[in-house]
Amino acid sequence: MKDFKTQSKKILDMMINSIYTHKEIFLRELLSNCSDAIDKLYYKGSKEGLSGLTRNDFYIRIEADKQKRTLTISDNGIGMTEAELEENLGTIAHSGTLDFKNENKDAKENEDVNVIGQFGVGFYSAFMVASKVEVVSKAFGSEKAYKWTSSGVEGYDIEETQKDERGTTVTLYLKPDGDDEKYDNFLEEYEIRSLVKKYSDYIRYPIKMAVTKYKEQSEEDRKEGKERESYKEDETLNSMIPLWKKNKSEITKDDYNKFYKDTFYDYEDPLKVIHTSAEGAVTYKALLFIPSNAPYNYYSKDFEKGLKLYTDGVLITDKCADLLPDCFSFVRGLVDSELTLNVSRETIQHNRQLKLIESNLEKKIKNELLDMQKNDREGYDKFFKAFGLQLKYGLYSGWGMNKDLLQDLIMFRSVKQDKYVTLKEYVQGMPEGQKFVYYGTGKSETAVRSLPQSEKILDLGYDILCFTDDVDEFAVKMLGKYKEKEFKNVLGEDLGIDDGSEQLNKEDEDMLSALKDALGDRVSKVKVSGVLKSHPVCLSSEGEVSLEMEKVLSNMPNGQEGVKATKVLEINGDHAIYRKLKKVYGENKDEIASYAEVLYGAARLIAGLPVEQPTELTDKIFKLLAE
Numbered sequence: 270m271k272d273f274k275t276q277s278k279k280i281l282d283m284m285i286n287s288i289y290t291h292k293e294i295f296l297r298e299l300l301s302n303c304s305d306a307i308d309k310l311y312y313k314g315s316k317e318g319l320s321g322l323t324r325n326d327f328y329i330r331i332e333a334d335k336q337k338r339t340l341t342i343s344d345n346g347i348g349m350t351e352a353e354l355e356e357n358l359g360t361i362a363h364s365g366t367l368d369f370k371n372e373n374k375d376a377k378e379n380e381d382v383n384v385i386g387q388f389g390v391g392f393y394s395a396f397m398v399a400s401k402v403e404v405v406s407k408a409f410g411s412e413k414a415y416k417w418t419s420s421g422v423e424g425y426d427i428e429e430t431q432k433d434e435r436g437t438t439v440t441l442y443l444k445p446d447g448d449d450e451k452y453d454n455f456l457e458e459y460e461i462r463s464l465v466k467k468y469s470d471y472i473r474y475p476i477k478m479a480v481t482k483y484k485e486q487s488e489e490d491r492k493e494g495k496e497r498e499s500y501k502e503d504e505t506l507n508s509m510i511p512l513w514k515k516n517k518s519e520i521t522k523d524d525y526n527k528f529y530k531d532t533f534y535d536y537e538d539p540l541k542v543i544h545t546s547a548e549g550a551v552t553y554k555a556l557l558f559i560p561s562n563a564p565y566n567y568y569s570k571d572f573e574k575g576l577k578l579y580t581d582g583v584l585i586t587d588k589c590a591d592l593l594p595d596c597f598s599f600v601r602g603l604v605d606s607e608l609t610l611n612v613s614r615e616t617i618q619h620n621r622q623l624k625l626i627e628s629n630l631e632k633k634i635k636n637e638l639l640d641m642q643k644n645d646r647e648g649y650d651k652f653f654k655a656f657g658l659q660l661k662y663g664l665y666s667g668w669g670m671n672k673d674l675l676q677d678l679i680m681f682r683s684v685k686q687d688k689y690v691t692l693k694e695y696v697q698g699m700p701e702g703q704k705f706v707y708y709g710t711g712k713s714e715t716a717v718r719s720l721p722q723s724e725k726i727l728d729l730g731y732d733i734l735c736f737t738d739d740v741d742e743f744a745v746k747m748l749g750k751y752k753e754k755e756f757k758n759v760l761g762e763d764l765g766i767d768d769g770s771e772q773l774n775k776e777d778e779d780m781l782s783a784l785k786d787a788l789g790d791r792v793s794k795v796k797v798s799g800v801l802k803s804h805p806v807c808l809s810s811e812g813e814v815s816l817e818m819e820k821v822l823s824n825m826p827n828g829q830e831g832v833k834a835t836k837v838l839e840i841n842g843d844h845a846i847y848r849k850l851k852k853v854y855g856e857n858k859d860e861i862a863s864y865a866e867v868l869y870g871a872a873r874l875i876a877g878l879p880v881e882q883p884t885e886l887t888d889k890i891f892k893l894l895a896e
């Protein structure tokens with residue numbers, strides 16, 4: 270027996286047991302080797318003008334033998350001579366394929382050749398599932414065939430053998446089943462089929478397997494409960510040509526939709542397909558989809574963002590998170606790129622390349638969304654209903670860094686127009702004299718529309734944006750301004766409009782300060798409102814923390830209870846209640862306190878803030894009613 274030629278057998282042991290996290294990838298590695306071997310022969314054939322080597326003659330075959338517990342993977346590629354067996358499989362981390370790449374630089378430019386291997390370790394992944402591996406190979410143009418056998422670290426044997434066809438046959442003698450690992454699974458048709466689909470669907474030669482089929486049964490036989498007769502039939506398990514590598518003009522909308530639904534298990538067509546490629550600093554092809562609906566766990570911790578990453582048509586990871594910015598985490602799809610991978614091909618060595626791709630995709634997604642907003646508004650509205658929240662979170666969590674990326678993508682419902690509008694549309698629709706972008710906060714659009722303060726703003730002909738999600742106001746804070754226009758909360762104390770407030774007389778002022786005294790530091794002041802029209806009272810806030818922010822922050826699980834808005838109680842000077850207040854104050858100054866409580870409580874309710882002692886408040890109302 271010959272020893273493996275590496276520094277130490279330990280390396281092989283390490284390769285086998287610690288490089289890969291998933292045992293199942295052995296099949297991907299062996300199939301990639303088959304594809305490489307065929308490519309090499311095809312390349313040689315086309316370069317040297319050899320006849321009889323057309324693409325259609327090449328194939329890869331998988332056979333499972335449950336009795337013998339063997340899995341065989343064969344190809345009719347270039348094969349290996351005795352010396353090559355020795356060199357390629359006897360030397361760990363020697364890659365014949367890398368040599369080939371280096372010796373045949375022009376092969377890289379040849380569209381039809383697409384060799385995958387480069388590290389010279391993939392083959393040994395077979396030992397993760399097999400206790401013994403046999404490789405029988407007959408090199409192209411050679412009469413002799415050789416068999417390489419090894420049971421792992423101890424070494425290997427090579428002997429002459431018989432083989433009719435050129436190419437290589439790798440037979441894995443599967444390890445016995447253990448408690449944790451059921452190697453038998455790898456002999457099941459459905460398992461093989463799904464592994465091929467998952468990792469090797471785009472290998473460019475047919476991967477064939479004889480699969481079990483059942484004969485049609487006569488009605489009589491069926492009634493008698495006879496078993497259906499089975500037979501074996503060859504089937505090609507892989508689809509071979511990746512959709513994204515085809516010419517765009519050859520792909521129909523249906524092709525894209527079907528691919529999306531099959532690959533990402535969605536039952537609805539995507540709202541938008543983005544098929545793009547780049548060459549230069551990084552070379553890649555990407556096929557991205559904007560789904561029609563958010564997956565059920567989208568806004569939960571369980572949701573994992575990411576794109577499938579392929580290099581040369583072979584799947585590397587199912588969800589590469591680095592390729593997608595968080596604010597676009599809803600995008601599904603894949604990137605196929607020539608990246609420098611690490612040995613196990615499970616991670617990527619140069620994050621820089623990924624970063625570049627990510628930033629390219631980010632721009633592309635933004636532009637495609639803007640395009641949709643312009644040309645397919647119905648689609649964009651649907652998109653926004655499903656994922657708009659994520660865009661707003663993106664604005665907020667980026668602390669303004671994502672401003673340029675996201676400010677034109679977000680929308681809010683408009684009170685005046687009863688539809689979604691973008692900030693741009695809002696600003697463009699502002700009548701002359703309107704200085705601010707007005708918004709109102711509340712649980713629903715109806716709540717915002719019926720805010721006491723909304724009336725006046727709408728009367729002026731100004732529109733109001735409905736901020737109904739917790740994040741809305743925080744997100745807009747990160748923007749600061751939009752096109753030089755500041756945002757104004759209609760629940761704020763200063764609405765930036767000429768409220769026509771008149772000079773108050775001494776009596777009025779005394780009454781207002783009596784109301785303020787009754788409420789103590791729950792309000793910073795009580796004033797005659799400039800914004801109220803038909804409603805008697807409202808609450809507004811001064812300073813940075815708005816009423817809505819107080820609500821949101823105190824509802825957080827880690828309860829920032831201390832954060833309170835500085836509140837102002839506003840009273841409508843033209844309202845009958847105001848006249849009543851003056852009357853009460855004139856007759857009996859002490860009674861004004863319970864009016865203050867009732868008005869303040871009512872204003873809290875209108876603003877959607879909780880009332881701390883509802884019974885106390887209602888008792889006061891009942892008492893006033895009974896008078």
Ligand code: ADP
Nearest residue numbers: 302306357364365366386387388389390391392
């Ligand atoms: P890699 O594919 O990264 O080069 P492997 O360990 O998978 O590394 O394979 C080592 C070498 O063995 C390959 O580079 C190739 O030269 C040779 N080889 C493996 N499988 C085959 C095969 N099916 N046909 C021909 N050569 C093969």
